[in-house]
Amino acid sequence: MDGILALLGGILLVAGTTFLLLGGLGLVRMPDVFNRIQAGTKATTLGTLLSLAGIACLQPAWATKLLLIGLFILFTNPISSQVLARAAHRIGTEKSPLTSVDRLAEDQGNTP
Amino acid sequence: MxxxxxxxxxxxxxxxxxxxxxxxxxxxxxxxxxxxxxxxxxxxxxxxxxxxxFRATPPAFGAALRYFLYFLKELVKSNIRLASIVLSPALPLNPGIVKTRTRLKSRMGRLMLANSITLTPGTLTVELDGEWLYVHWVTVESTDIEAATAEIVAGFEQHLEVMYG
Amino acid sequence: MMTSLAHWAMAAGFVLILIGFYGALTNRNLLRMIVAFCIADTGVNIVLVAVGHMRGRTAPILDSAVPVADAVSRIIDPVPQALVLTAIVIGLGVTAMMLAYALKLYEKKRTLDIAKFTELKW
Amino acid sequence: MVDMLIYLAATLAGLALLLALYRFIKGPSTADRVIAFDVLTIIGITAIGLVALIEQRGIYLDVALVYALLSFLGVIVIARYLERGL
Amino acid sequence: MEPIMIKNAIALLLLAAVGAIFVSLLAGYMPDEQLNLTARYYAERTAQDIGTANIVTAIVVTYRGLDTLGEVTVLFISAAIVGLVLAQGRLPTNVPGSPQQPRVPVGELLSTGSRLLTPLILLLGIYVFVNGHLTPGGGFQGGAIIASGMLLLLLADPLKHFSHRLIDVIESISGLLFVGIGVLGLLYAGGFLDNRLLPIGTLGELFSAGVIPLIYSLIGLKVGSEFSSMLASLSETEEA
Amino acid sequence: MSSLINGMTLVLCVTMIGAALVAIRDKRLPIAILASGLVSLIASILFLVLAAPDVAMTEAAIGSGLTTFLFFFVLARVRGGEQDGADHD
Structure with missing residues (x-):
């Protein structure tokens, strides 16, 4: 029984860090700031949550603290991404030429 | 009181x-x-x-539970979709910022909505202005306000509306 | 020479100190000099903590993982850690003061270039 | 078996760290570097979890809590600075 | 630019000398295999004499308690100097060449989120300094976290005026109580800042280690208010 | 598992020195400050690896947190002076 839980924990840990790696890869490959926020911070959030779950399976006694760290990340990370995206848009950071539409810039009347 | x-x-x-x-x-x-x-x-x-x-009524708690499950499902699904985009050599992107509308009035509900949209990769809230929600979308499927709202916002909104009104 | 974790960390700390000194000596912008000073500060702290580290031992906090009875054989030296704790806190106080003076100088002269402050030169 | 998985996980996290560092050094804009900083902090949380797991000390997790708070505050301070709201 | 070249060459020469010293230090360094005398004393005696699980805390608060008092004083003085330097004789802010732009308002998401998170951050700070004798952390870290919470308030509502009075009152009261506990230790226990003013209790419980949780809480409040006042005086320089 | 810890230390040291070089070399001041915050952040994980959780927490909360915030507060007040003294090299 204990062995199965530990194995599950290890697999979750590897899955989580795989998402971290994908996030890092997205961070490198994506063409502009907004796409990098998407790929970078979101994938790493899920990755960290999965890793924390894996650690909780390996060490059940730490579960409450890990849950709390997970909740904190789950709540703070989107807020910081949104604030950063807003700031990046406001200062007119260069968007990738692939960008097909930008309703926000149109509504604010400052076509970049 | x-x-x-x-x-x-x-x-x-x-x-x-x-x-x-x-x-x-x-x-x-x-x-x-x-x-x-x-x-x-x-x-x-x-x-x-x-x-x-938060309306502490039985339907609201039910909606909260359904919201949570729906959120988890979306989180995993969209992460896998984004992973496939990142891993494919051609990088099939069609990014853009679309405008959507929300019916939610309560500040807490709007925060939860924006956070959920942001946490599901592929969509990122850039600005919240009155009832308008500007969302950055990695693969834009439609630039129409109603269609984008139905695609991005509606799934979360139906649960949050019961919870917060 | 037997390399260990402490050696690596100590080398990194020394490199940081050198980088910080180099930056503080070659930059002329006041804020850049303060940044370089902070990096050198971090390097000193790393070296101090690395000196206290011992192979195969754990943090000086007694709980279920480290019972009181075998504390002496299990924990690392706590004294450098207490020193570094003080050093970091005082470091912030010093940095804050340097920043306040930099801000004041900027308000007086509208520049951060150290070469423009000629009053004290001889 | 589980040890092997932990090794693998640590390797993957290290690779992710280096990728994010590449983005941090490359830039090009300040906002890109802020994102890289945020990602590095989040990877740091995982690294702290791994260190706690390897050393078998649950108390190390308190540091991860502080980290979760800091990545948020740091990004917000810098974003407000960038949009000239500070 | 010849002088700069010479300056850089001198700097590099100096760095090479320092680097050589570092290399020789590193080459000659052998990690200890055993704890030295002082560390051994602390490791053996802390649990029974002081009753803290975290030995670093025992050193900071009790064995070297006087140093900590000095440290807090240094922080207080530097916070006061920051305030003093920034408060006196400021120029009019609208200097030609730097047009005064209105501040960008805070978004709704940030203001709602920060209202929700500030209490949690403050509670985390309290947790860190109350548990200073059991877990890593203590007054200085907890104080820094509380100041970060204050910073979040300041960010979310830049126009809200910071209550300097309240911060000053908290700061002085906790400082006075800290010294008062020290003097009480001198009178009723072994010496200045002796923690055996209260029973030591069992190792690992929250109410143990004598007055250490109390002292660390006071240090936390004091340090937190000092850092907050530093942040506030640096951020309010325009309005003053 | 000591080889794992050793490898981790190496990666952390490389990252930290890279960030420190960015902090010294980069022309733009906000990026230099951000990089110095990153140095503190990595240093704090390194402290944890060196079995000093107290120091790690202090460095995370003070070295990486408050110091960086103070720098940005000051930087917002000296807009226009960021490039002063950068005319050489």
Whole structure:
């Protein structure tokens, strides 16, 4: 029984860090700031949550603290991404030429 | 009256947070936690009035549960979709910022909505202005306001509407 | 020479100190000099903590993982850690003061270039 | 078996760290570097979890809590600076 | 630019000398295999004499308690100097060449989120300094976290005026109580800042280690208010 | 598992020195400050690896947190002076 839980924990840990790696890869490959926020911070959030779950399976006694760290990340990370995206848009950071539409810039009347 | 209820809710939530933080229910831990949370909730219960915007009715709790499950499903699904985009050599992107509309009025509900949209990769809230929600979308499928709203916002909104109104 | 974790960390700390000194000596912008100073500060702290580290031992906090009875054989030296704790806190105080003076100088002269402050030169 | 998985996880996290560092050094804009900083902090949380797991000390997790708070505050301070709201 | 070249060459020469010293230090360094005398004393005696699980805390608060008092004083003085330097004789802010732009308002998401998170951050700070004798952390870290919470308030509502009076009152009261506990230790226990003013209790419980949790809480409040006042005086320089 | 810890230390040291070089070399001041915050952040994980959780927490909360915030507060007040003294090299 204990062995199965530990194995599950290890697999979750590897899955989580795989998402971290994908996030890092997205961070490198994506063409502009907004796409990098998407790929970078979101994938790493899920990755960290999965890793924390894996650690909780390996060490059940730490579960409450890990849950709390997970909740904190789950709540703070989107807020910081949104604030950063807003700031990046406001200062007119260069968007990738692939960008097909930008309703926000149109509504604010400052076509970049 | 409403103020007192609000204050009590904040206090209880903070004590719950404290117990999670300590991971223990010993009397001394609880005592310190009660005092510390009392001081903080005295100072901040006015700012935290938005916590009690949650409608504590049975359908709201059901909606909260469904919302949570739906959120988890979307989180995993969209992460896998994004992973496939990142891994494919051609990088099939069609990014853009679209405009969507939300019906939610409560500040807490709108925050939860924006956070959920942001946490599901592929979509990222850039600006929240009145009822308008500007969302950055990695693969734009439609630039029409109603269609984009149906695609991005509606799934979360139907649950949050029951919870917060 | 037997390399260990402490050696690596100590080397990194020394490199950081050198980088920080180089930056503080070659930059002329006041804020850049303060940044370089902070990096050198971090390097000193790393070296100090690395000196206290011992192979195969754990943090000086007694709990279920480290019972009181075998504390002496299990924990690392706590004294450098207490020193570094003080050093970091005082470091912030010093940095804050340097920043306040930099801000004041900027308000007086509208520049951060150290070469423009000629009053004290001889 | 589980040890092997932990090794693998640590390797993957290290690779992710280096990728994010590449983005941090490359830039090009300040906002890109802020994102890289945020990602590095989040990877740091995982690294702290792994160190705690390897050393078998649950108390190390308190540091991860502080980290979760800091990545948020740091990004917000810098974003407000960038949009000239500070 | 010849002088700069010479300056850089001198700097590099100096760095090479320092680097050589570092290399020789590193080459000659052998990690200890055993704890030295002082560390051994602390490791053996802390649990029974002081009753803290975290030995670093025992050193900071009790064995070297006087140093900590000095440290807090230094912090207080530097916070006061920051305030003093920034408060006196400021120029009019609208200097030609730097047009005064209105501040960008805070978004709704940030203001709602920060209202929700500030109490949690403050509670985390309290947790860190109350549990200073059991877990890593203590007054200085907890104080820094509380100051970060204050910073979040300041960010979310830049126009809200910071209550300097309240911060000053908290700061002085906790400082006075800290010294008062020290003097009480001198009178009723072994010496200045002796923690055996209260029973030591069992190792690992929250109410143990004598007055250490109390002292660390006071240090936390004091340090937190000092850092907050530093942040506030640096951020309010325009309005003053 | 000591080889794992050793490898981790190496990666952390490389990252930290890279960030420190960015902090010294980059022309733009906000990026230099951000990089110095990153140095503190990595240093704090390194402290944890060196079995000093107290120091790690202090460095995370003070070295990486408050110091960086103070720098940005000051930087917002000296807009226009960021490039002063950068005319050489």
């Amino acid at each position: 409403l103020k007192a209820v609000n204050f009590l809710v904040v206090w209880v939530l903070l004590v719950f947070f404290w117990v999670l933080l300590n991971g223990s229910l010993a009397t001394d831990v609880l005592l310190v936690g009660l005092i510390a949370s009392l001081i903080i909730s005295l100072l901040f219960s006015k700012d935290l009035a938005l916590i009690t915007e």
